[in-house]
Amino acid sequence: MEKLFIKGGQKLTGKIQISGAKNSAVALIPAAILACGEVVLENVPDISDVHIYSEILQDLGAVVERDNDMLRIDSTSLTAKPMPNGKIKELRASYYLMGAMLGRFGEATIGLPGGCNLGPRPIDQHIKGFEALGARLSHDHGSLHIQAGELVGSKIYLDVVSVGATINIMLAACRAKGRTVIENAAKEPEIIDVATLLNAMGASIKGAGTDVIRIEGMAQLHGCRHSIIPDRIEAGTYMIAAAATGGDVVIDNVIPRHLESLIAKLREMNVQVEDDDDAVRVIGGDNYESIDIKTLPYPGFPTDLQQPITSLLTAATGTSIVTDNIYHARFKHIEHLLNMGAKIKVEGRSAVIEGRTPLVGGKVMATDLRAGAALVVAGLMAEGVTEITGVHHIDRGYAKLEEKLKSLGAVMWREKPSQRAY
Ligand SMILES: CC(=O)N[C@H]1[C@@H](OP(=O)(O)OP(=O)(O)OC[C@H]2O[C@@H](n3ccc(=O)[nH]c3=O)[C@H](O)[C@@H]2O)O[C@H](CO)[C@@H](O)[C@@H]1O
């Protein structure tokens, strides 16, 4: 079992580069299945979700080659082989194989997805979309068999604003006959990124980034080259870490507009944030004020940053309340923050955080990706050494984590099972 050790108390200073967005990459890789020809993705993050997705496509018969931050995908020889289990369970976004395979072959047999355990994560809206396009679904031992003679465009109103359902329906609808309209669509930047790739492949998608997306189906799509947008959640985590250590960090290769809700909340706390064309600078201090946060679909405050910012709020004066309206039970990190000296109560879908509670290093576990990010931030703030297990969750979404943090002055190291750190 790998462990991450962090010796807290160092102010982070300097400049780091943000990698391509995980939540784009894991949709763009399966989107390449729809192309007849090579899709070249640039700015691909070096994270385990990407490695596993590449292996899934190879298992299906695609040629996938990685060259630094570039991924070449040629799905010409890919087949509609059933993928019931195994790697499918290792990540959430494996559900995009449903839409992509359905678009390419008119059928798909895919296991139910894995990903972070944040409480119930239904996919009923994905299924509603596929059915509206003419697919029939059946369940078999934990996998879904989706079959459509011919996909036919349709009007689909999403009952819940869902990133996954919006993208999955877009993938299938690109190859449906006629027009599909998705109403109450999610507006996350990653949705625009997927639409940009699909349009570069010859699709016709209009309205991505608004709550109504119109897709004209095409008989064939072709290869293209596309650069992935920066990861706003990775960037947000480093912004929070910079503030949490009272540091001064320039976070480069970002789209500041994607970070507006976080920037507003950090400023409200009294953190100094300067934004430029493609960088933000966070200058920390020692007199933060408590704030309340409610997570919402984009452009609201992202649920994926509520866990990391909770660690920072332990340093603010007064009581902060973090309410997660997307995942009501996304609070598994709290018991580990309590072990480090935090005073936090979970009440329903809210965490009530008492501020000015100094953290001390301890043995904690990352139960999911952003819980891990919260513990890394806490470890950087804490007195003494923090030992984090469950590191594989963190590796799903943070490229070169130690390298980046160490370049900013963090003292941290990773212990592999056969090594002893001290
Ligand atoms: C790979 C990826 O992009 N993951 C992100 C994506 O997850 P994911 O796409 O799984 O999340 P959704 O946007 O679909 O979920 C939003 C809300 O809708 C509910 N829901 C969703 C689908 C459905 O069919 N029925 C339903 O009820 C979910 O339980 C949740 O409460 O968006 C989440 C919300 O921003 C982020 O935390 C994840 O990082």
Ligand SMILES: C=C(OP(=O)(O)O)C(=O)O
């Ligand atoms: C919840 C997340 O990821 P996933 O949906 O891939 O589990 C996340 O990135 O915070």
